[in-house]
Amino acid sequence: MTGWAIEARGLEKRFGPLRALGALDLSVPGGSALAVVGPNGAGKSTLLRLLAGLARPTAGTLQVGPPQRDRRRRRAGVGYLGHASLLYPALTARENLTFAGRLYGLPAPEARAAELLARHGLEAFADRRAGEFSRGMAQRVAIARALVHEPALVLLDEPFTGLDPDAADALAGRLAELRQAARTLVLVTHELARAADFADRVVVLRRGRLEVDVARGDGDTAGFAATLRAALGRPGGAP
Amino acid sequence: MNVLRAVLWKDLLAEWRSRDRAPAMVVFALLTVVVLRFSQPAGTPAGDALAAPGLLWVAYVFAAVLGMNRGFAQELENEALSGLALAPVDRGWIYLGKALSNLLLLALAQLSTAVFFAVVFDVDLAGVAAPFLGVALLGAVGLTAAGTLFAGIAVRTRFREVMLPLLLFPLLVPLLVPCVQATAGLLRDGSLPEGALELLAVYDGVFLIASFLLFEYVLDE
Numbered sequence: 001m002t003g004w005a006i007e008a009r010g011l012e013k014r015f016g017p018l019r020a021l022g023a024l025d026l027s028v029p030g031g032s033a034l035a036v037v038g039p040n041g042a043g044k045s046t047l048l049r050l051l052a053g054l055a056r057p058t059a060g061t062l063q064v065g066p067p068q069r070d071r072r073r074r075r076a077g078v079g080y081l082g083h084a085s086l087l088y089p090a091l092t093a094r095e096n097l098t099f100a101g102r103l104y105g106l107p108a109p110e111a112r113a114a115e116l117l118a119r120h121g122l123e124a125f126a127d128r129r130a131g132e133f134s135r136g137m138a139q140r141v142a143i144a145r146a147l148v149h150e151p152a153l154v155l156l157d158e159p160f161t162g163l164d165p166d167a168a169d170a171l172a173g174r175l176a177e178l179r180q181a182a183r184t185l186v187l188v189t190h191e192l193a194r195a196a197d198f199a200d201r202v203v204v205l206r207r208g209r210l211e212v213d214v215a216r217g218d219g220d221t222a223g224f225a226a227t228l229r230a231a232l233g234r235p236g237g238a239p
Numbered sequence: 240m241n242v243l244r245a246v247l248w249k250d251l252l253a254e255w256r257s258r259d260r261a262p263a264m265v266v267f268a269l270l271t272v273v274v275l276r277f278s279q280p281a282g283t284p285a286g287d288a289l290a291a292p293g294l295l296w297v298a299y300v301f302a303a304v305l306g307m308n309r310g311f312a313q314e315l316e317n318e319a320l321s322g323l324a325l326a327p328v329d330r331g332w333i334y335l336g337k338a339l340s341n342l343l344l345l346a347l348a349q350l351s352t353a354v355f356f357a358v359v360f361d362v363d364l365a366g367v368a369a370p371f372l373g374v375a376l377l378g379a380v381g382l383t384a385a386g387t388l389f390a391g392i393a394v395r396t397r398f399r400e401v402m403l404p405l406l407l408f409p410l411l412v413p414l415l416v417p418c419v420q421a422t423a424g425l426l427r428d429g430s431l432p433e434g435a436l437e438l439l440a441v442y443d444g445v446f447l448i449a450s451f452l453l454f455e456y457v458l459d460e
Binding site: 049052053054055056072073074075076078080082083084085086087088089090091095099100102103104105129130138145 | 241242244245248249252253256257313316317318319321322323324325326327328329459460
């Protein structure tokens, strides 16, 4: 499966009088990795929810993946991790992943859950209830849940939050694998260094508007980070 | 159908582990029966067939609303509701899974309440057990068919605990009238009013089909 492209034109989202996202134009080719950075309240999470299909735009057009009328097919191609883990506290990690696999119609959800638990280093915690997990553990299971159906478009909102250094490195490795598999990745983060490391393009949102759009080009990560900092006018800090 | 089974399995497993709904529903229904029994004027015969059927269904409705509210409230924890909304399935099956879990828990509350009610109100339910179970089941299907849909609508509102009864109670009138009349007939002389069961079946069918189709939009933001 190749990654899905994203095409947004004049995308706007309002919550009553509040404009969370305004007149956003954004094209993301399939198989690329986009990082969205910006301060709190910039509209990053709203953008991700729109891309996931969890919210509807107030105005503008949004095309995610190939044109299709069936909303179920669009949902089938999207893996989403938001601020919350989407996990049921009363169910174990294994049961949560199995349930997610069943929702996505996988032929062997139990086997897929076991595979994900092993791949994400969660076997020792597989039969513990999600309600007993620390923030970092829940985040690791939530990331596995978002990838349970091997989506064409992976949307991750602050996926490194709560992870210890080893888990963060493991996630970075997993994201690299997804990139090699030509999945489209959209990562929301506050960390400029992480964005430069992961993405081949970084956009900065402020107050719902796209303020900076920098592509990696042929440069290395250090050069890309320097370009980003220069574009933001911040020598070393977050946007 | 697999999604229905998955949601039912998840709901019942979560309930077995947390015991969040069933005990509350049963206790609440039993308390309602006790309070309503003692609210009757002194000297009222225990088996007053005029009031008893209505009081029983009041207890059932209260228990159902409590259970259905909690059933969707648990989907708000960790935003699990978004996980359901993202699933690439016909959302009607998610609705049916949740409705069926609500029905099973309500049936449990109904059964225990009916036994307690028969003792407290001194009525003979055992003699009409089969038709009474039929009426109770048809009523429970209607309660959960409509209630699960409106619990899904109310869950994202600010005052969801109040919103569900506000939305639901007016729509329950066509269901509760034949339920109460049928129960009254059974307690009075063991007979069922003509057309009561048919009316219940039609109500159940209409709400099940309409809710199955409408639930696609209920899970949208």
